[in-house]
Amino acid sequence: MQQDESSRIFRNHPSVIVGHILTMVVILAVIMFSLMKDELAEYVIETLSVFAVLVFLIFLMSFFYWKRTFYIFTDTELHVTRSAIAKTDKHIQYTRMASVGVSRTLLNRVFGTSTLTFNVNSSMNAQSAEAVLILKKDMADRLRDQLNSLIFDKDNTVQQDNDIETLVHVSNADVVAHAILGQPTYQAFFGLLMLFYAVVMLFYDNRGGLLTAVLLFALSEILPFVTAIFRYYNYRIFRVGDTITVESGLITTRRRSFKINKINSVRIREPLFARIIGKAMLEAEVVGMADDENNMPLLCPLKSKSDVSTLLYQLVPELAFDSKPERQPRRALIPMLITNTVLSLIIAVVLVVLFFTADSYLTGVSETWVLIVRSSEVFFAIAIPVLIFGHTGMAQRHRTFDVGENSFMFVYGGYDTATEFINYDKVQFASVSSGPLQRAFGVAVCSVNMMSSTGYRQISSGLFEPDDLERVSEEVMARIRDGRYDYRKYY
Amino acid sequence: MKDGKSSLFKVDENGLTSDGYSVLDRSCLKSMYVSRAIAVAVTAVVFYLIIDYAESQGWYPEETRFWLDVLFVVLVVYMAISPLVFYKRYRYRMDDDKIDIRKGILYITHDMVPIERVHQVDVKVGPVNRAFGLADVGITTAGGQINIQFLKEDVAEEIATKLNDKIVRMLKERV
Numbered sequence: 001m002q003q004d005e006s007s008r009i010f011r012n013h014p015s016v017i018v019g020h021i022l023t024m025v026v027i028l029a030v031i032m033f034s035l036m037k038d039e040l041a042e043y044v045i046e047t048l049s050v051f052a053v054l055v056f057l058i059f060l061m062s063f064f065y066w067k068r069t070f071y072i073f074t075d076t077e078l079h080v081t082r083s084a085i086a087k088t089d090k091h092i093q094y095t096r097m098a099s100v101g102v103s104r105t106l107l108n109r110v111f112g113t114s115t116l117t118f119n120v121n122s123s124m125n126a127q128s129a130e131a132v133l134i135l136k137k138d139m140a141d142r143l144r145d146q147l148n149s150l151i152f153d154k155d156n157t158v159q160q161d162n163d164i165e166t167l168v169h170v171s172n173a174d175v176v177a178h179a180i181l182g183q184p185t186y187q188a189f190f191g192l193l194m195l196f197y198a199v200v201m202l203f204y205d206n207r208g209g210l211l212t213a214v215l216l217f218a219l220s221e222i223l224p225f226v227t228a229i230f231r232y233y234n235y236r237i238f239r240v241g242d243t244i245t246v247e248s249g250l251i252t253t254r255r256r257s258f259k260i261n262k263i264n265s266v267r268i269r270e271p272l273f274a275r276i277i278g279k280a281m282l283e284a285e286v287v288g289m290a291d292d293e294n295n296m297p298l299l300c301p302l303k304s305k306s307d308v309s310t311l312l313y314q315l316v317p318e319l320a321f322d323s324k325p326e327r328q329p330r331r332a333l334i335p336m337l338i339t340n341t342v343l344s345l346i347i348a349v350v351l352v353v354l355f356f357t358a359d360s361y362l363t364g365v366s367e368t369w370v371l372i373v374r375s376s377e378v379f380f381a382i383a384i385p386v387l388i389f390g391h392t393g394m395a396q397r398h399r400t401f402d403v404g405e406n407s408f409m410f411v412y413g414g415y416d417t418a419t420e421f422i423n424y425d426k427v428q429f430a431s432v433s434s435g436p437l438q439r440a441f442g443v444a445v446c447s448v449n450m451m452s453s454t455g456y457r458q459i460s461s462g463l464f465e466p467d468d469l470e471r472v473s474e475e476v477m478a479r480i481r482d483g484r485y486d487y488r489k490y491y
Numbered sequence: 492m493k494d495g496k497s498s499l500f501k502v503d504e505n506g507l508t509s510d511g512y513s514v515l516d517r518s519c520l521k522s523m524y525v526s527r528a529i530a531v532a533v534t535a536v537v538f539y540l541i542i543d544y545a546e547s548q549g550w551y552p553e554e555t556r557f558w559l560d561v562l563f564v565v566l567v568v569y570m571a572i573s574p575l576v577f578y579k580r581y582r583y584r585m586d587d588d589k590i591d592i593r594k595g596i597l598y599i600t601h602d603m604v605p606i607e608r609v610h611q612v613d614v615k616v617g618p619v620n621r622a623f624g625l626a627d628v629g630i631t632t633a634g635g636q637i638n639i640q641f642l643k644e645d646v647a648e649e650i651a652t653k654l655n656d657k658i659v660r661m662l663k664e665r666v
Contacts (some may be wrong), residue, residue: 428608428634433600449634456634473603477589482609487607487665 001081007137007211008073008146012066013134015111020062022107028054056480071133073143075150078422080117080131083105092130096120096150098287099258101129102144104137104323106251114140152243152259161238161245168300168311170235178301179228182281183221183416185272193222204368232301239315246297256297258286262480262488264426264450265407265459266316267296268308272415280308284316287451295454312421319407319421325400332463335437336392344385351381393413399462401446401469408448408472420459430473446472505507506550512593519641522572522623531570538563583639585616585650588656590630605659609621614647630654632643 002013065084072079078097101117108115114137117129117137135143139481141158158162184193198213233250239260242392245254245323247255260367264285275279282300311319316466391414400411407421427448446461446469461469479485500529502514540560573596580599584591590609592602611631615638620626626647639650 149538428632429604430603431600431603433595433598435598439599449632451633458635470601473518475604477603480605485607 004144008143010071010133010139010143012069012109012133013136014066015107015113016134017059017062017066018111019107021059021363022487023453024058025055069422071131073147073150078131089361090131092118092120098262099153099256100144100147100151101254101256102253103141103249103254108134108137112137113488116140116143121487125477147235148243152257154240154243156240161240164238164240166236167238168231168303168307169313170303172233175229175235175280175333176303178232178281179225181271181274181279182228182276182302183224183271187220187224188271191217193219200372203341211413232298237299237311237315242296244299244315246299260316260318263316263423264452265402265420266312266319267300267418267420268305268312269418270416274302278305279303280305282308282311282315285450285452285457286454288454309349316421319423321402321407321409321421323400323404323405323409324470325402325404325409325411326464328399328401328462329443329463330397332395332438332443333392335435335441335443335463336396337389338437340388340392344388347384347408348381351377353379368397395462401461401464403471408475410459412460412462422448422450424461424472424476424479425490427472427476428456430476432467432469432473438463442466444469448472501591512591515578515581516643517578517644519625520574520578521593522620522625523640525622526619527574529569531567534566535563541663544649569597576644579594586655587591590637590639590654592637602637604630604632604637607653608634608652608660612651612658614651616644628654628663
């Protein structure tokens with residue numbers, strides 16, 4: 001078999017071999033230097049020879065696989081065939097494809113290539129692409145033009161897609177704001193706590209503690225901040241027919257397209273600090289389209305709530321509906337308060353006991369350290385119950401529930417809230433459950449399970465009348481019975 | 492109200508409750524008690540080995556032992572009572588298009604699985620269940636798995652076969 005663009009038979013660009021070799025060189029170098037750093041100086045020639053032989057073997061393997069792997073795009077399916085050590089034939093029906101992604105990494109730019117990724121709507125392989133193809137950029141663009149009509153019934157060329165106005169204008173300043181305020185509150189809080197701890201360690205000249213605190217601060221705050229900026233820079237989103245396309249990226253640019261029928265749910269997420277300044281973000285659950293951190297794909301970085309709401313209705317009117325939501329009943333507050341009182345009491349008692357018995361376990365340490373530990377115990381004995389009750393108050397205020405024609409809505413969370421519109425037809429099964437306290441006050445929780453970008457996911461409502469919550473599963477069944485659910489719509 | 496609730500568990504000559512649910516066979520109690528007895532025994536050995544070692548090292552004040560013993564007694568009492576409650580509350584029903592399961596000890600749950608969403612059905616028999624001729628039916632959807640537990644083996648096989656037939660028929664209709 002030979003590469004033949006006119007017959008839509010492709011082979012990866014040879015740069016894929018360079019990518020493999022570079023990756024393996026780095027891994028081998030790390031392994032060899034970490035395992036044998038003391039012996040390396042003594043056996044430099046031998047080490048380098050082993051290194052060279054291993055790299056050569058990897059080159060041979062990569063070349064062999066590259067030469068014998070072909071991607072054939074027929075009118076109905078993508079056929080990946082490889083006759084290397086084992087023979088592999090993979091057939092991916094276009095109807096089963098959830099999304100097609102295009103990305104350009106630094107290596108892609110050096111070689112003038114693009115990486116195409118093909119994801120199937122399946123919970124089994126949700127976290128990794130079913131097929132990855134690297135082609136010269138112009139060839140990849142030509143193939144995408146053809147795939148647009150084959151997979152997405154779109155007549156647009158890549159050039160025409162580039163000229164489409166984005167549905168929401170996201171400035172790079174918005175992206176920076178998103179990187180700072182878009183993190184979950186607990187993560188931001190943990191980062192700030194680590195920063196405070198680092199300052200204390202610096203003050204007491206404790207290098208080990210300082211290093212740990214700085215590392216944890218970097219992992220929880222700096223890394224997500226930098227990653228978000230690199231990922232969402234130059235953000236654009238548009239919809240052509242039933243296909244939504246999202247593109248962004250600073251160094252590695254990504255463009256991913258998916259059909260509207262592959263969306264299970266859309267979610268307006270409002271972390272606490274973002275909500276305080278009236279901002280929200282829009283995400284979608286699309287199976288086969290998780291990002292590198294396995295988060296839900298972002299449809300809109302942090303913007304004003306009105307912008308996000310407008311975008312929701314423009315982008316996915318099939319799922320959004322004007323809601324007159326049912327608020328969590330006031331009586332639901334009582335079981336929540338009783339549970340939280342018990343939990344807070346246990347935590348406070350443990351911390352108070354630790355405070356009064358500190359002399360027994362803080363032996364042989366400096367007075368400063370004793371002061372830090374004891375003041376932390378007092379601080380957390382007050383702060384944790386305050387946070388728990390604060391969460392209850394916020395949850396009671398925000399939790400709502402509503403049912404629409406094609407979807408239903410759960411608003412959940414406490415400090416960070418989310419408004420999620422869930423397609424009835426994507427619910428795999430539903431449960432209504434209640435604990436003894438909840439039963440005493442006539443409330444229950446509804447949980448729905450559905451496929452997600454990371455396997456499967458459960459979404460739970462607040463506390464509502466059990467009969468109201470049962471409407472979700474009744475409507476799921478009613479749609480199956482009366483034919484409003486048509487499996488062909490989701491192929 | 493009390494009568495209404497208790498009538499939900501009255502079984503007719505076909506083994507069904509007034510709202511069409513099936514209840515579990517009493518032999519499930521034996522299986523649950525045996526598995527719980529094994530769990531309690533293993534927990535007790537591990538728990539008290541750790542506690543004795545911690546006490547010998549003086550890791551916590553002696554009076555803590557009293558509260559740990561209380562905790563263990565509570566656990567044993569829960570293990571003793573929970574199978575009865577589980578058995579009393581467990582009900583399941585398979586219609587033409589859905590499976591309903593009502594169950595729970597402290598938390599009562601009503602699960603509803605549309606048969607249209609079922610991908611796979613299997614019958615699972617563990618060593619304790621096997622000794623009492625019981626089995627679970629595992630129902631897998633793309634959104635996770637649900638089990639109908641502690642069924643008589645022949646009932647489990649019958650349910651699994653019926654479910655499989657329904658799924659195959661549905662898939663054939665789609666071709």
